[in-house]
Amino acid sequence: MKRIKQKYNYAGYLYILPWILGFLLLQLVPLISSLWYSFTDYQMIGTPKFVGLANYAKAFKSPEFWKSLKVTCLYVLMAVPLKIAFALVIALILSQKIKGINFFRTLYYLPSILGGSVAISVLWKYLFMKNGIVNGLLSKIGITGPDWLGSPTWALFTVGLVTVWQFGSSMLLFLAGLKNIPESLYEAASLDGAKTLRKFWSITLPSLSPIVLFNLVMQMINAFQEFTPAYVITQGGPLKSTYLYGLMLYDQGFKFFKMGYSSALSWILFVIILAFTSTTFGSSQSWVHYGDES
Amino acid sequence: MRKRKLLSLSVSYILLILLAIVMIYPLIWMVGAAFKSNEEIFGTLGILPKNPVYGAFKAGWKGTGQYGFSTFLINSFKLVIPTVIFTVISSVLVAYGFSRFNFPLKKFLFMLMLSTLMLPSIVLIIPRYIFFKNFGWLDSYLPFTIPALLACNSFFTYMMCQFFRGLPLELDESAKIDGCNSFIILVRILLPLCKAAIFSVMVFQFVWTWNNFLEVLIYVNSISKYPVALGLRLTMDIGSEFDWNQIMAMSIVAIAPPVLLFIVAQKYFVEGIATTGMKN
Numbered sequence: 001m002k003r004i005k006q007k008y009n010y011a012g013y014l015y016i017l018p019w020i021l022g023f024l025l026l027q028l029v030p031l032i033s034s035l036w037y038s039f040t041d042y043q044m045i046g047t048p049k050f051v052g053l054a055n056y057a058k059a060f061k062s063p064e065f066w067k068s069l070k071v072t073c074l075y076v077l078m079a080v081p082l083k084i085a086f087a088l089v090i091a092l093i094l095s096q097k098i099k100g101i102n103f104f105r106t107l108y109y110l111p112s113i114l115g116g117s118v119a120i121s122v123l124w125k126y127l128f129m130k131n132g133i134v135n136g137l138l139s140k141i142g143i144t145g146p147d148w149l150g151s152p153t154w155a156l157f158t159v160g161l162v163t164v165w166q167f168g169s170s171m172l173l174f175l176a177g178l179k180n181i182p183e184s185l186y187e188a189a190s191l192d193g194a195k196t197l198r199k200f201w202s203i204t205l206p207s208l209s210p211i212v213l214f215n216l217v218m219q220m221i222n223a224f225q226e227f228t229p230a231y232v233i234t235q236g237g238p239l240k241s242t243y244l245y246g247l248m249l250y251d252q253g254f255k256f257f258k259m260g261y262s263s264a265l266s267w268i269l270f271v272i273i274l275a276f277t278s279t280t281f282g283s284s285q286s287w288v289h290y291g292d293e294s
Numbered sequence: 295m296r297k298r299k300l301l302s303l304s305v306s307y308i309l310l311i312l313l314a315i316v317m318i319y320p321l322i323w324m325v326g327a328a329f330k331s332n333e334e335i336f337g338t339l340g341i342l343p344k345n346p347v348y349g350a351f352k353a354g355w356k357g358t359g360q361y362g363f364s365t366f367l368i369n370s371f372k373l374v375i376p377t378v379i380f381t382v383i384s385s386v387l388v389a390y391g392f393s394r395f396n397f398p399l400k401k402f403l404f405m406l407m408l409s410t411l412m413l414p415s416i417v418l419i420i421p422r423y424i425f426f427k428n429f430g431w432l433d434s435y436l437p438f439t440i441p442a443l444l445a446c447n448s449f450f451t452y453m454m455c456q457f458f459r460g461l462p463l464e465l466d467e468s469a470k471i472d473g474c475n476s477f478i479i480l481v482r483i484l485l486p487l488c489k490a491a492i493f494s495v496m497v498f499q500f501v502w503t504w505n506n507f508l509e510v511l512i513y514v515n516s517i518s519k520y521p522v523a524l525g526l527r528l529t530m531d532i533g534s535e536f537d538w539n540q541i542m543a544m545s546i547v548a549i550a551p552p553v554l555l556f557i558v559a560q561k562y563f564v565e566g567i568a569t570t571g572m573k574n
Contacts, residue, residue: 011476012395019388019407019451022444027410030421037421044424090313093306106560107314110321113556113563117505118523119545122530123324126335126538133323136339165317172564217412225416228507232527246416246508253420254512263420270417277412 037263044257055264064240064248065265069272071156072245076223076276079160084215087167088208091174092200105175109168120162121232125149128158128233152241155234159242162229170215177211178204206289213284217277224273245269328543335538347539351547354540357529361517363547366525370551373435373510373521374503377442381499382492384445389454390480394466411448416508423512437513438503450495457491458484494562501552522548 013020038055040048059065090108094101114120127134128148135145148158185203194202227246230236236243249269253262326341328350334343355363392404426437445451461484469479485492507523514520520528526548530541556563 008397009395009476010397012391012397012400015387015391015395015476016403018384018443019445020403022384022441022446023406023410026422026425026441026444026446027413027418030418030425031413033424034417034421037424044427090310093310096303096306098303098306098310104310104314105564107318109560109563110553110556111317113501113552114321114505114549116502116507117549117552118507118526119548122526122541122545123320126327126542127320127323129336131336133339140339221412221414225414227416231507232530249416249419250508250512253423259420259424266417266420270414273414 034263035267037260038267039264040260042258042260042263044259048260051260055261056268058261059264059268064243067240068243068245068248071241071243072224075156075160075226075244076220078157079163079226080216080219080223082160083164083167083219084170084212086164087170087215088174088212090167091171091178092204094171094175095178105172108171112166112168115162115166116228118228118232121229124158124162124229125233149234150238152239155238155242159229159233162233163223163226170219173211173215174208177208181207209284209288210290213280213288217280220276220280221273224269224276324542325546328539328546330539332538335542350537350539350543353537354529354544355547357525357544358517358532361520361525363522363525363544365518366520366522367547369519369525370504370521370523373438374500376435376439377503378496378499380439380442381445381447381450382495384443385447385450385454385495386480386485386488386492388445388451389458390484392451393455393458394463394476407448407451411452419508419512426513432513433515433519435514435519437509438506442499447499450499453495454488454491457488461487490562490565493559494565497555497559497562500555504552 037048039050039052041051041054042048094104098104111120126132129135130147130150132148134148138145146154148154181204185207186199189199189203225246226244227250230242230244230247231250234242236247245265249262249265252258252265322341326343327335329346329348330338330343331345331347334345338344357363357366388407392400392407422437423432426432429436431437431440441447465483465487466479469483474482504521505523507527510521510524514524517528526541526544529544
């Protein structure tokens with residue numbers, strides 16, 4: 001009897017109570033109620049009216065939905081790998097015995113704390129204007145830059161650059177991971193006559209693979225929900241070429257107050273994100289290596 | 295061999311420095327642009343203005359006329375400071391519960407908490423809006439402070455958990471023998487050792503809440519309650535196309551608090567990221 005009492009200490013519930021309340025009231029209940037709303041016609045005024053799958057059918061029939069979904073997937077597939085590759089390369093360079101590593105680390109991380117802000121989006125708008133500074137610099141080296149934000153081909157890329165610019169936090173994770181690779185592995189490989197590139201493929205990359213997975217999943221979740229840069233820089237234009245899913249959701253929910261329809265949209269996005277992340281996790285068994293300590 | 299190493303090292307330095315310039319140039323250019331006339335903003339590439347124009351800060355500060363940036367800045371602090379304080383309190387309590395107590399379903403609840411790290415917040419935005427509207431919380435800062443009080447951002451709880459786990463259990467046990475209850479142990483013994491972690495939570499939450507745009511756009515409607523992010527966007531909308539230097543000046547004002555905080559507390563950012571990212 002006494003033993004069991006010692007084993008369990010119910011005071012723990014008291015400490016985690018805030019989270020339990022928060023989880024139930026602000027996460028679980030909203031999640032379920034949005035599923036319910038997604039089957040209703042609800043315009044903020046009046047009560048939700050059950051309409052079955054009509055909202056979903058409406059979305060799947062809407063060209064705007066498909067356009068936005070395509071744009072969002074393109075955005076994710078461009079920005080996320082680019083950002084992670086960048087973060088990895090810079091982390092590798094920094095992990096050499098570089099003097100002033102703190103200085104570079106700080107500098108590269110700075111954009112990560114600013115990236116989501118309106119101010120940066122405003123700045124981007126100026127930098128990439130047709131007669132803006134980016135094109136000015138390009139013309140110096142004899143390149144006529146495109147109308148970055150005015151052309152449907154380039155606008156999404158330009159907006160995506162805001163995200164890539166914030167590679168700092170992924171870079172810090174890679175740096176921490178690189179520090180954890182035991183030096184002895186490299187020494188042993190050197191004795192076996194392995195060259196730098198071979199060491200990278202056989203030691204560095206496998207050791208970092210759990211961090212690659214973590215970065216990939218978290219960045220993907222974030223990228224699917226991107227809102228601020230597209231909203232401020234291009235308002236989704238030109239020709240809806242930067243009309244990210246978040247913008248469509250915002251328009252439907254908070255401009256037109258179609259709460260039922262936008263709930264359906266948000267559940268579709270949820271399922272898509274889930275599909276992407278679980279595919280990534282599923283594939284990870286073949287490429288992620290966990291050290292023998294775990 | 296040595297020569298090759300030297301060469302590769304210098305290539306690395308050149309790359310790092312070039313990249314640093316590319317990364318930071320936009321920010322420095324922004325500072326210069328606040329002192330340039332429109333012709334110069336678009337006519338020249340340099341950072342330093344040739345014919346400096348002063349007064350962009352003063353003119354831009356007025357905002358809409360009725361509500362200026364003093365109001366927006368004060369609003370931002372009114373929004374951010376309680377959110378930060380509540381986040382610290384709730385994440386410390388919840389993390390303490392998870393890392394120092396054993397109770398039924400603990401593992402399950404902990405996994406549940408971790409899994410909400412991956413719950414896309416955009417999915418919750420519609421029902422939460424309806425919920426807050428029914429509570430009459432719209433156009434106030436409660437949609438930010440209450441979730442903070444209820445530890446809704448698992449990132450911080452997880453960060454504190456990782457930190458508590460690094461503290462030796464003997465500390466708690468010897469205090470228990472001295473007759474301290476669990477709350478006293480937390481406040482007197484463990485908290486003083488958690489300063490670095492608490493500071494990490496504070497700086498992250500400060501920056502994130504400060505920069506938050508989508509949610510303030512949805513929840514805050516009256517201009518008198520606009521935080522800086524919305525104020526800046528408003529200035530951009532109503533500002534005539536001729537006041538680019540003012541918009542640049544106010545963008546600097548908007549990013550100054552997080553940047554200053556970052557410079558002072560950069561060590562904590564690095565530590566915070568390193569502790570949460572690993573062990574996954």
